[in-house]
Amino acid sequence: MPTSIDTPLLIVGGGPAALIVGTVAAGYSLGSLIVGHKSLGSNEAVELDGEALALLKPHGVINVLRPYASSTEPFVITAALFEKVLKHHCVVNMNITLYDGMDLLDLTLDGDGDGDGDGDGDGANCAISDGQTQWAIRADRLVDTAKLPIDLNSAIKEGSAIVGSIISGLPGSSKQ
DSSP states (O other), X not given: XXXXXXXXXXXXXXXXXXXXXXXXXXHTTOOEEEESOOOOOOSSEEEOOHHHHHHHGGGTHHHHHGGGOSEETTEEEEHHXXXXXXXXXXXXXXXXXXXXXOEEEEEEXXXXXXXXXXXXXSOEEEEEEOSSOEXXXXXXXEEEGGGSOOSHHHHHHHHHHHXXXXXXXXXXXXXX
């Protein structure tokens, strides 16, 4: 594999949590690569609760979503539209790279960044492929959102909490 990509944060899995993790991480200037996102949102209207709104406000997400909400007091949006709008926001965010239509191959955990795949931490080595070409990926941290909730309020809370724990573990973080 001639091409290699290094990323601080590799996000795999579908649903709103993948986009939330990427967006909140970008709000802390932590770059991420989202691979193979698939929308899991329904067309059911969801009222974002106060905690979810409070978690999204500092990262500008509410301002991005506001024109698409069916109501802003309370804040109501369909889960599918939330994901569609947030995905477009991720595409234009300089701290997020988003690759759709990619398959994740040969995932091994490697938390110490030495590339040995010994699984002694939060990082990962893998390959991604579009079916024709493969790219090697080395990530300092891996977040697999497959087991995170797809309920919008829960996804926002759990995705934000994951990023909070990542940020607090970084050297020089004021959250330590």
